[in-house]
Structure formats: structure tokens, C-alpha cells
Amino acid sequence: xxxxxxxxxxxxxxxxxxxxxxxxxxxxxxxxxxxxxxxxxxxxxxxxxxxxxxxxxxxxxxxxxxxxxxxxxxxxxxxxxxxxxxxxxxxxxxxxxxxxxxxxxxxxxxxxxxxxxxxxxxxxxxxxxxxxxxxxxxxxxxxxxxxxxxxxxxxxxxxxxxxxxxxxxxxxxxxxxxxxxxxxxxxxxxxxxxxxxxxxxxxxxxxxxxxxxxxxxxxxxxxxxxxxxxxxxxxxxxxxxxxxxxxxxxxxxxxxxxxxxxxxxxxxxxxxxxxxxxxxxx
Amino acid sequence: xxxxxxxxxxxxxxxxxxxxxxxxxxxxxxxxxxxxxxxxxxxxxxxxxxxxxxxxxxxxxxxxxxxxxxxxxxxxxxxxxxxxxxxxxxxxxxxxxxxxxxxxxxxxxxxxxxxxxxxxxxxxxxxxxxxxxxxxxxxxxxxxxxxxxxxxxxxxxxxxxxxxxxxxxxxxxxxxxxxxxxxxxxxxxxxxxxxxxxxxxxxxxxxxxxxxxxxxxxxxxxxxxxxxxxxxxxxxxxxxxxxxxxxxxxxxxxxxxxxxxxxxxxxxxxxxxxxxxxxxxx
DNA sequence: TCGAATTCCCGTAGGGTATACGAGAATTCA
DNA sequence: TGAATTCTCGTATACCCTACGGGAATTCGA
Numbered sequence: 001x002x003x004x005x006x007x008x009x010x011x012x013x014x015x016x017x018x019x020x021x022x023x024x025x026x027x028x029x030x031x032x033x034x035x036x037x038x039x040x041x042x043x044x045x046x047x048x049x050x051x052x053x054x055x056x057x058x059x060x061x062x063x064x065x066x067x068x069x070x071x072x073x074x075x076x077x078x079x080x081x082x083x084x085x086x087x088x089x090x091x092x093x094x095x096x097x098x099x100x101x102x103x104x105x106x107x108x109x110x111x112x113x114x115x116x117x118x119x120x121x122x123x124x125x126x127x128x129x130x131x132x133x134x135x136x137x138x139x140x141x142x143x144x145x146x147x148x149x150x151x152x153x154x155x156x157x158x159x160x161x162x163x164x165x166x167x168x169x170x171x172x173x174x175x176x177x178x179x180x181x182x183x184x185x186x187x188x189x190x191x192x193x194x195x196x197x198x199x200x201x202x203x204x205x206x207x208x209x210x211x212x213x214x215x216x217x218x219x220x221x222x223x224x225x226x227x228x229x230x231x232x233x234x235x236x237x238x239x240x241x242x243x244x245x246x247x248x249x250x251x252x253x254x255x256x257x258x259x260x261x262x263x264x265x266x267x268x269x270x271x272x273x274x275x276x277x278x279x280x281x282x
Numbered sequence: 283x284x285x286x287x288x289x290x291x292x293x294x295x296x297x298x299x300x301x302x303x304x305x306x307x308x309x310x311x312x313x314x315x316x317x318x319x320x321x322x323x324x325x326x327x328x329x330x331x332x333x334x335x336x337x338x339x340x341x342x343x344x345x346x347x348x349x350x351x352x353x354x355x356x357x358x359x360x361x362x363x364x365x366x367x368x369x370x371x372x373x374x375x376x377x378x379x380x381x382x383x384x385x386x387x388x389x390x391x392x393x394x395x396x397x398x399x400x401x402x403x404x405x406x407x408x409x410x411x412x413x414x415x416x417x418x419x420x421x422x423x424x425x426x427x428x429x430x431x432x433x434x435x436x437x438x439x440x441x442x443x444x445x446x447x448x449x450x451x452x453x454x455x456x457x458x459x460x461x462x463x464x465x466x467x468x469x470x471x472x473x474x475x476x477x478x479x480x481x482x483x484x485x486x487x488x489x490x491x492x493x494x495x496x497x498x499x500x501x502x503x504x505x506x507x508x509x510x511x512x513x514x515x516x517x518x519x520x521x522x523x524x525x526x527x528x529x530x531x532x533x534x535x536x537x538x539x540x541x542x543x544x545x546x547x548x549x550x551x552x553x554x555x556x557x558x559x560x561x562x563x564x
Numbered sequence: 565t566c567g568a569a570t571t572c573c574c575g576t577a578g579g580g581t582a583t584a585c586g587a588g589a590a591t592t593c594a
Numbered sequence: 595t596g597a598a599t600t601c602t603c604g605t606a607t608a609c610c611c612t613a614c615g616g617g618a619a620t621t622c623g624a
Binding site: 007011015019022059108110142143144145148153154156157160161164169170171172173174175176178180182183185187190191194197205208211212214215218219220221223224225226227228230231234235236237238244245247248249251252254255256257258259260262263 | 293294297301304334378390391414424425426427430435436438439443446451452453454456457458460461462463464468469472475476478479487490494496497500501502503504505506507508509510512516517518519520524527529530531533534536537538539540542544545
């Protein structure tokens with residue numbers, strides 16, 4: 001009934017694989033090292049080989065192509081051989097995701113970064129957008145319960161440090177960071193998914209809309225949609241879908257950061273603003 | 283190679299089904315009406331029967347349970363019978379989605395609504411959140427190229443009218459509405475997906491984190507994560523995951539609307555704000 | 565009243581997915 | 595030179611969507 005994901009239930013093994021390249025000195029023998037002494041047949045691959053091949057295949061031919069069978073064929077081994085390196089496909093996906101999350105070039109602690117906190121957030125935004133554009137399939141992966149690996153943690157640390165440096169309280173920093181990542185990650189993911197759909201269907205978004213021209217002629221009721229009609233008549237709609245998405249991304253991020261900044265600045269003689277509506281919560 | 287979705291390529295048929303209950307007087311005979319005169323065997327179901335059953339099954343047992351086979355069994359017919367009503371599963375999903383999108387109780391044109399534009403946006407936010415909570419599977423459906431049906435269009439019209447009424451230009455209204463829906467829809471979707479994962483795995487998010495305690499003891503490097511450490515030591519993290527998500531949702535929405543509001547108000551003697559960083563675009 | 569036309573019903577078949585199981589091959593150690 | 599260990603991978607199972615085509619039901623025209 002409760003279709004449990006296969007990789008679950010072994011969090012120790014999962015963590016060991018995610019952090020395989022960050023061996024702690026105290027950990028002693030790391031059983032996931034590529035080379036090991038002792039009896040037994042030599043492995044022909046490494047975990048990194050499998051992860052890299054998965055990312056490459058997903059980049060070039062889509063996430064569906066990175067199936068266990070397809071991946072095995074790509075690597076020139078039998079399908080079941082992969083299960084020697086990775087206990088389940090779900091976990092392999094976690095490894096691919098954390099690898100990609102860690103690709104972003106974000107200044108670590110002690111490394112040089114802009115003074116302005118907004119410029120720091122901007123770096124996170126641009127690196128994240130670029131990451132999604134490089135790996136469109138990332139838009140198809142759930143961001144809930146992400147891999148708790150070095151890549152994910154480094155990015156989280158960076159964004160928290162940017163907001164903490166802006167002067168937010170520790171509590172607000174955490175809250176604001178969640179809100180900012182929600183916006184940036186979701187918008188960047190949508191942007192990538194949009195492009196992915198264009199690629200896989202071979203149809204641009206504009207062509208898709210054009211195909212639905214019948215909507216306006218046959219079904220659209222002007223009286224029911226006065227705002228849309230007003231905007232249409234005022235030529236308020238972008239002619240290019242991708243441009244509209246990019247514009248709204250900038251606009252939303254700028255307004256969100258404006259709002260956060262306003263909480264920081266004492267504000268020179270500014271009116272006390274009316275409380276935002278709070279009472280609609282269920 | 284290019285795995286085309288099956289429902290595509292027939293936009294006319296798609297639109298006719300989406301708008302099946304909004305027959306235009308000019309359209310004459312609507313071939314999708316439940317009852318029709320003329321020869322031929324009588325259908326035992328209607329499209330609405332199939333759509334409703336799909337939504338119910340997905341609500342109760344998850345989106346995967348709403349397969350063509352499972353749905354047919356639920357309705358007491360053969361699997362292939364469903365294809366008499368709906369040309370492809372992809373299109374059935376579109377019908378389910380638009381039905382649910384239209385469930386939101388948003389004031390139409392001419393109907394009473396709050397004067398304050400922020401309160402109007404708040405209604406959209408709460409209705410959307412509630413919709414996702416009623417139908418957790420909606421979080422698993424792509425929002426790219428959504429069904430262009432009455433439900434989707436009504437919600438879009440509502441949000442546009444709220445921002446247009448706030449005094450934004452037509453162009454800015456469209457841009458801002460895209461940004462606001464991106465934030466609200468994504469955050470509400472994430473919230474629902476989080477709860478869905480809890481349900482399907484039978485494990486709360488807090489239990490999931492607890493299972494990964496090893497991370498902090500074995501792999502976490504304090505020197506590499508000073509901001510996280512600071513927040514941790516200041517007890518800045520929420521003890522309850524769901525509470526953290528809800529707090530950040532409120533915070534982000536309030537700041538985003540603050541930012542939009544600041545663009546509207548002339549601002550009494552307010553400093554000219556430095557331009558946000560723009561130069562990082564690729 | 566009886567074909568003919570029309571429409572709905574649905575079994576079968578085919579190609580895709582992940583992975584449990586277990587036998588076989590390769591390597592090292594005693 | 596066994597024995598122990600580890601990697602390799604073919605087979606089988608249980609799902610998914612849907613193209614195809616024959617059969618069943620209903621109405622219309624003569």
C-alpha cells in the first residue's frame with residue numbers, strides 16, 4: 001500500500017555514499033573507497049563513474065534515458081551490475097543531484113565575496129539558474145527531502161551566510177533563506193522545465209500558444225475576463241514567452257529583496273506601514 | 283526519439299474537452315455533449331464521470347493509482363473503454379487539473395471582493411494553498427503548459443484584476459502576476475508535496491531528519507558551515523519542519539507584496555534606492 | 565421489419581520500467 | 595591449492611500506456 005521508496009530505510013548507507021569524497025579522518029576505513037585491499041574480484045567501475053554517466057546521459061537524452069538499463073548499456077556492463085555500486089535507482093538520483101548542486105561556484109567561508117548582501121544573493125540566483133540550464137532534467141526531480149550531501153549543504157550555507165551578514169536575526173535568516181530559495185529554485189526550475197518541454201516536444205512555447213488560437217475565437221468570453229482583455233488591448237503581454245518568464249523572474253526577485261531590505265533599514269522617518277493581512281489563515 | 287506526449291497534436295479536440303461544459307451558443311452542435319441523438323450504442327459513462335473518478339482515486343490513493351487500468355476497474359469497465367471518452371491519459375490529466383484549478387472560490391468580475399489589493403492576493407494565496415492540500419497529487423503535475431481551460435483562465439483573470447486594480451500598468455501587471463503566481467503556486471505545491479511524501483512513506487519530515495543524525499556527528503564540518511552553526515547555536519532553527527515551511531511562506535509572500543507596494547507608493551521623502559545588481563545575466 | 569450505419573466496448577499484444585534471486589567468474593589469502 | 599570474498603549479470607515478475615481490430619448495441623432508412 002504505502003509504496004516506500006527503495007533507497008529509504010538505510011540512511012547510513014545513503015550518507016556514506018553522498019559524502020564518499022569527503023572522508024573524515026576519524027572514520028578510519030571508508031568502505032566506499034574505489035580501491036581496497038583484500039580478497040574478491042576487482043570492481044570495473046567506481047561510484048563516480050556511474051554518477052557521471054548518469055548525469056551525462058540525462059543531460060543529453062533526458063532523465064528517462066538515465067534508466068538502469070540504459071545506463072548499464074552506456075557503461076558496457078549488465079544492468080544488475082550497477083546494483084553493486086548503488087543500492088537503488090532512487091539513491092543514484094540523489095547522488096546525481098548532489099553532484100550537480102555542488103557544481104555551483106559559490107564562495108565558501110573565508111573566500112572573497114561582494115560586500116553587498118544583495119549582490120551575494122544575486123550570485124546564488126545566477127549560479128542556480130545556470131545550473132538548471134546546464135541540467136534541464138533537474139527540473140523534473142523533486143526538491144522535497146533533497147540529498148543531504150556536501151553540495152546541498154554548501155549552497156544552503158552560502159545563502160544563510162549572505163542573509164546573516166545582511167543583519168537579519170538568526171531566526172529570520174532561516175525563515176528568509178527558505179523563502180528566497182523557494183522563489184529562486186522554483187523559478188529557475190520552471191524556466192528549465194519550460195525549455196525542456198520545448199526540446200522534447202520539438203515545439204516552441206510560442207508555437208504551442210499559436211496552436212491554441214481557437215481558444216480566443218471560439219471559447220474565450222470577454223465579459224468574464226475583463227482584466228485579461230484590458231491587458232491585451234494595451235499590448236501588455238509579451239510577444240515572446242521566454243522574455244516574459246525572464247522579466248517576471250527579475251521583477252519578483254527584485255521585489256522580494258526590496259521587501260527584505262525594508263525590514264533591515266530603520267527607514268528615515270518612514271510611516272509605520274499597516275499590518276499585512278494575517279487573518280485568512282485556516 | 284522525441285517522445286511526444288500523446289495528447290498533443292490535437293489542440294482542437296483538447297480545447298473542446300476542456301470547455302465541454304461551457305458550450306458557446308454559436309458553436310451549434312457540441313459533439314461532446316453527454317446525450318446525443320442519432321444512431322449508435324449508448325455510452326455508459328460521461329467524460330465528467332471519468333474525470334471525477336480520476337480525481338477521487340488520485341486524492342485517496344495517489345496519482346499512480348489513477349492509471350488507466352485502475353481507473354477502469356474503479357468504474358467497472360474495460361481499460362480500453364476509457365479511450366472512447368478521452369483520447370489519451372495525458373489529456374485526462376489535463377481535464378483533472380483544470381477541474382481542480384477551477385474549484386478555487388475566487389470572486390469573478392462584478393462579484394464583491396475586498397477593496398485592498400493585498401487582501402485580494404491573500405484570497406488567491408489561501409484558496410490555492412487549500413486546493414493543493416485537498417489534492418496533494420497536484421504537486422506532482424507539471425505547471426508548464428497547463429491546461430488552457432476555464433478553471434485555469436478564471437484564476438489567472440482574478441490575479442490580474444487584483445494587480446491591475448492596485449494601480450500597476452498593464453505591462454507591469456502581467457509581469458508581477460507571473461512573479462506572484464510563481465511564488466504562491468510553487469510554495470503551495472512544495473507544501474503539499476511535503477505532506478504527500480509524509481503520507482506515502484509513512485514517515486514524518488522530522489523523523490526523516492532524525493534518521494540522519496549521523497550527518498552532524500560524522501560528516502558535518504563546522505569550519506565549512508559557520509552560518510549554519512551560528513544559527514544552530516542561537517536556536518534559530520524551527521523545531522518543527524511544517525512550522526518552518528509555513529513561517530517562510532508567510533514571510534516571503536509578505537516581503538514580495540511589500541516590494542510591489544513600494545513600487546506603487548510615491549514614498550514620503552524616501553531615499554532613492556540604489557539600483558539592484560543587474561549585470562550578472564548571461 | 566430488416567439490413568446498414570454508427571457508436572461504444574474491450575481482449576490481446578508489444579514495448580517500456582525497477583529490482584529480487586541466484587549461479588558463475590575473478591581475485592586474494594591461508 | 596582450496597576457501598573465502600566480491601563483483602558480474604541472465605532471468606523472471608509485476609507494473610505502465612495504447613494500437614489494433616472484432617464484437618455488441620442502438621437507431622435510421624426503406
